[in-house]
Amino acid sequence: MSDKKPLRVLFCMGINQNFMDAARDEQLDVWAAFGEMWNGIHDMEGVEVIGNMDDDQSMVGPSDGYPWTTYLMADVADYDTVVACCNLFRSTAVGDTPYKLWRYAKVDARVGRELIVQRA
Numbered sequence: 183m184s185d186k187k188p189l190r191v192l193f194c195m196g197i198n199q200n201f202m203d204a205a206r207d208e209q210l211d212v213w214a215a216f217g218e219m220w221n222g223i224h225d226m227e228g229v230e231v232i233g234n235m236d237d238d239q240s241m242v243g244p245s246d247g248y249p250w251t252t253y254l255m256a257d258v259a260d261y262d263t264v265v266a267c268c269n270l271f272r273s274t275a276v277g278d279t280p281y282k283l284w285r286y287a288k289v290d291a292r293v294g295r296e297l298i299v300q301r302a
Contacts, residue, residue, distance in 0.1 A: 188230070188257035191264055192292040193223070195252045196245025201286040211277030212286045219270040219283055220254070226267060228259030250290070257296075264291050 201212055224231050236252040245251045258264050268291055271284040 186260075187295065188228075188259055189261065189264065190294050190296045191256050191258045191267075192294075193254040193256070193267065194248070194250040194290045194292060195254070196247070196288050196290075197251045198246070198286060198288060199244045202244055204286070208277070208279070211279065212283070215274045215276045215283045216287060219274045222270045222274070223254060223256070223267045226263065228263040229267065230257045232256055245288075247290075251287075258293075261293070264293055267291070 201209060204212065223229060232255045234252065234254045237249055238251055241249060241251065256267075258267070268289050271287060271289050272282055274283040275281075276283060276286065
């Protein structure tokens with residue numbers, strides 16, 4: 183990353199009703215596509231993943247918004263890279279279907295900066 187401070191980004195991801203309604207084989211294809219997207223974010227130049235959290239054990243059903251199914255926090259070089267991460271939902275194919283990942287899952291990227299509190 184450059185001398186410019188990175189953006190602190192919380193990628194909030196939700197699984198939608200299409201996934202819940204899909205047959206088991208289709209769900210497995212979605213899970214593989216989700217993994218491809220997830221690894222794509224981790225491997226993207228200008229992205230340093232800090233951590234993640236998954237709500238799938240304490241939340242049942244689709245996520246239409248908060249609370250989300252899973253979260254990934256990263257420092258990202260610039261806004262264009264944030265957009266490229268989000269575009270993985272639009273471009274990652276699901277199995278041999280004509281569908282992309284965004285049919286089954288959504289993302290909301292919350293962009294800010296690291297909060298640094300000075301001690302007195």
